[in-house]
Amino acid sequence: MKAVGESSIRRLSLYLRFLDAEDARGRRTISSEALAALAGTTSAQVRKDLSQFGSFGIRGTGYDLPALRGRLREILGLERERRVVIVGAGKIGAALAQYPGFGDRGFRVVGVYDADPAKIGSRWGSVRVQSPTKLAADVKRLDAQIAVLAVPAGVAQTMLELLARAGVRAVLNFAPIPLAAPRGVIVQSVNMAQELEALSYALAHAPPTPVRRRRGRD
Amino acid sequence: MKAVGESSIRRLSLYLRFLDAEDARGRRTISSEALAALAGTTSAQVRKDLSQFGSFGIRGTGYDLPALRGRLREILGLERERRVVIVGAGKIGAALAQYPGFGDRGFRVVGVYDADPAKIGSRWGSVRVQSPTKLAADVKRLDAQIAVLAVPAGVAQTMLELLARAGVRAVLNFAPIPLAAPRGVIVQSVNMAQELEALSYALAHAPPTPVRRRRGRD
DNA sequence: CTCTGTGAACATCTTCACAGCT
DNA sequence: AGCTGTGAAGATGTTCACAGAG
Numbered sequence: 001m002k003a004v005g006e007s008s009i010r011r012l013s014l015y016l017r018f019l020d021a022e023d024a025r026g027r028r029t030i031s032s033e034a035l036a037a038l039a040g041t042t043s044a045q046v047r048k049d050l051s052q053f054g055s056f057g058i059r060g061t062g063y064d065l066p067a068l069r070g071r072l073r074e075i076l077g078l079e080r081e082r083r084v085v086i087v088g089a090g091k092i093g094a095a096l097a098q099y100p101g102f103g104d105r106g107f108r109v110v111g112v113y114d115a116d117p118a119k120i121g122s123r124w125g126s127v128r129v130q131s132p133t134k135l136a137a138d139v140k141r142l143d144a145q146i147a148v149l150a151v152p153a154g155v156a157q158t159m160l161e162l163l164a165r166a167g168v169r170a171v172l173n174f175a176p177i178p179l180a181a182p183r184g185v186i187v188q189s190v191n192m193a194q195e196l197e198a199l200s201y202a203l204a205h206a207p208p209t210p211v212r213r214r215r216g217r218d
Numbered sequence: 219m220k221a222v223g224e225s226s227i228r229r230l231s232l233y234l235r236f237l238d239a240e241d242a243r244g245r246r247t248i249s250s251e252a253l254a255a256l257a258g259t260t261s262a263q264v265r266k267d268l269s270q271f272g273s274f275g276i277r278g279t280g281y282d283l284p285a286l287r288g289r290l291r292e293i294l295g296l297e298r299e300r301r302v303v304i305v306g307a308g309k310i311g312a313a314l315a316q317y318p319g320f321g322d323r324g325f326r327v328v329g330v331y332d333a334d335p336a337k338i339g340s341r342w343g344s345v346r347v348q349s350p351t352k353l354a355a356d357v358k359r360l361d362a363q364i365a366v367l368a369v370p371a372g373v374a375q376t377m378l379e380l381l382a383r384a385g386v387r388a389v390l391n392f393a394p395i396p397l398a399a400p401r402g403v404i405v406q407s408v409n410m411a412q413e414l415e416a417l418s419y420a421l422a423h424a425p426p427t428p429v430r431r432r433r434g435r436d
Numbered sequence: 437c438t439c440t441g442t443g444a445a446c447a448t449c450t451t452c453a454c455a456g457c458t
Numbered sequence: 459a460g461c462t463g464t465g466a467a468g469a470t471g472t473t474c475a476c477a478g479a480g
Contacts, residue, residue: 005449006416013415017394031461040396043461044451051463059457059462076415077422091316095309101394101411107418145421146414170417172410176235176319178258186420188413192390193319195406196364197231197294198224199388200325202404203363204295223471249439261439262473269441277440277479440479450469457462 008049012072014039015046019069031062081106083142085168087159088150089114089122089129092174096148097124110142111135115155132162139166149173160187226267230290232257233264237287249280299324301360303386305377306368307332307340307347310392314366315342328360329353333373350380357384367391378405 018038022030032043032050039046050057050068053075057063073079084107086093096102097109112124113132122129130138138144147168151159156175163171164182173179173189181187236256240248250261250268257264268275268286271293275281291297302325304311314320315327330342331350340347348356356362365386369377374393381389382400391397391407399405 007449009416009419010409010412012419013412014396014409016415017411033461040398042451044453045449047462048450048464055463057462060460061458062461075419075422077418078415082418082421091309091313095313096410098309099410102414105411105415105418107414146417170421172413172417178232180258186417186424188417190408190410190413191228191232192314192317192408193235193323194228194231195390195408196320196325197234197296197323198227199364199390199404199406200295200300200323201227201230201293203300203388204293206404225471251439260473262442262475263471265440266442266472273441275440278438279480280439438480440477442477443475445472445474447472448470450467452467453465455462455464458460 002052004052008052009076011039011041011045011049012076015049016069016072016076016078019065019072023065023069027065029058029062030065030068032057034062078106081108082146083108083110083144084146084148085109085111085113085135085139085142085144085163086124086148086150087113087132087135087163088148088152088174089116089119089124090150093148093150094124096150107146110144111138132159135162136166139163139168145169147171149175151175153177160185222270226270227294229257229259229263229267230294233267234287234290234294234296237283237290241283241287246283247276247280248283248286250275252280296324299326300364301326301328301362302364302366303327303329303331303353303357303360303362303381304342304366304368305331305350305353305381306366306370306392307334307337307342308368310368311366312342314368325364328362329356350377353380354384357381357386363387365389367393369393371395378403 015035018035032046036043036046056067056071086097086109089112109127112127112129113135114120114129115132119129120131145168147163149156149159149171153175156177157179160171160179161182164185170186173187176191176193179187233253236253250264254261254264274285274289304315304327307330327345330345330347331353332338332347333350337347338349365381367374367377367389371393374391374395375397378389378397379400382403388404391405394409394411397405
């Protein structure tokens with residue numbers, strides 16, 4: 001299998017969401033055109049994305065919806081439950097912990113950590129906030145593969161390294177700085193400051209009359 | 219001025235963060251190499267990004283730090299305060315409202331709206347949660363240009379249209395679906411489900427031994 | 437001699453357009 | 459006839475490598 005683009009993967013995740021919805025309402029088949037309309041892209045894009053993983057469409061008809069749905073879940077690795085630890089028990093951590101897209105897709109929060117003694121011990125759903133000193137042991141014991149890093153920028157790199165040593169394999173970072181990924185750890189960052197400033201730039205440079213913008217769809 | 223790439227803008231925002239920090243510690247000049255190291259990119263990339271807006275570097279020396287900083291603030295439209303309304307008073311809205319990168323960069327929250335009667339009237343910093351029926355009048359009165367859309371997927375498009383009619387010019391969307399941007403409105407989306415599933419994909423496909431990943435930096 | 441600014445090469449992503457399966 | 463799968467073209471983004479300013 002040749003290298004699959006990052007952007008294709010992001011779209012697969014989106015396609016899956018719509019396949020779930022269409023499947024729920026009983027649709028059995030869907031064309032690249034129809035799926036593209038839902039996901040806000042083009043039919044060619046949908047076909048290219050899917051064809052990277054084989055050809056499971058039916059010419060003249062479209063894609064078998066339940067089959068495609070199953071295949072995407074498999075491709076995205078959503079068939080198995082992923083255990084997640086949240087590091088940083090602030091508002092962002094809280095928002096993610098209760099985000100429906102989290103639990104719905106098999107991501108289970110098994111631990112929450114924060115260095116603030118005032119927060120340690122408080123309940124977050126079914127888990128209690130712990131000290132980060134517990135991380136190393138917990139990650140191993142609970143077999144957590146994913147960590148959400150929602151700590152201040154100044155301690156993010158240190159925490160990332162701690163997580164890496166503990167055995168975490170993938171990290172979703174919300175600290176607004178670039179992190180150097182330790183060997184063997186996949187780091188994905190979400191930087192809200194950047195998003196906001198991209199909007200500010202667009203406002204400053206497109207002002208009097210309209211213009212469009214993207215990321216996800218237009 | 220020729221079209222500037224989306225990705226350049228995102229990096230400018232990052233560069234500015236580090237320029238702020240270096241300026242604070244008294245540095246007066248910085249080379250593309252040094253800035254690249256901080257921002258996790260290459261010197262060529264830094265120079266390409268900056269050269270799109272003119273040539274304000276000094277050959278043999280680097281860039282005048284305060285000057286560059288001022289120029290970036292100007293380019294990103296951060297010299298003027300931006301008034302922001304938050305639609306959806308859930309956890310995500312709350313996380314953003316208290317996010318330091320928000321206030322620090324001149325984004326001021328002037329209103330919070332939620333359809334849930336139980337939330338209406340509660341205090342969020344200096345503002346009270348209002349009904350979305352107040353949006354149209356408030357956006358005009360407060361001259362809000364940016365909205366943060368943190369509502370459930372099902373009502374996001376409707377709210378976006380309401381915001382557009384109210385006169386909002388830019389929207390940062392957290393609902394996990396693509397939105398059709400009304401004419402004259404810039405929509406930027408952050409989809410955490412996609413980020414998470416991209417990690418899941420990477421875990422499923424890079425497992426036994428290491429591999430890297432990106433977005434913001436590796 | 438250092439470090440910028442930039443054309444040219446390269447790589448990646450998107451769109452087009454059509455051959456060929458059903 | 460309808461719709462997929464895919465090469466080829468086009469667009470966008472990144473890296474290289476060097477001429478030339480300071």
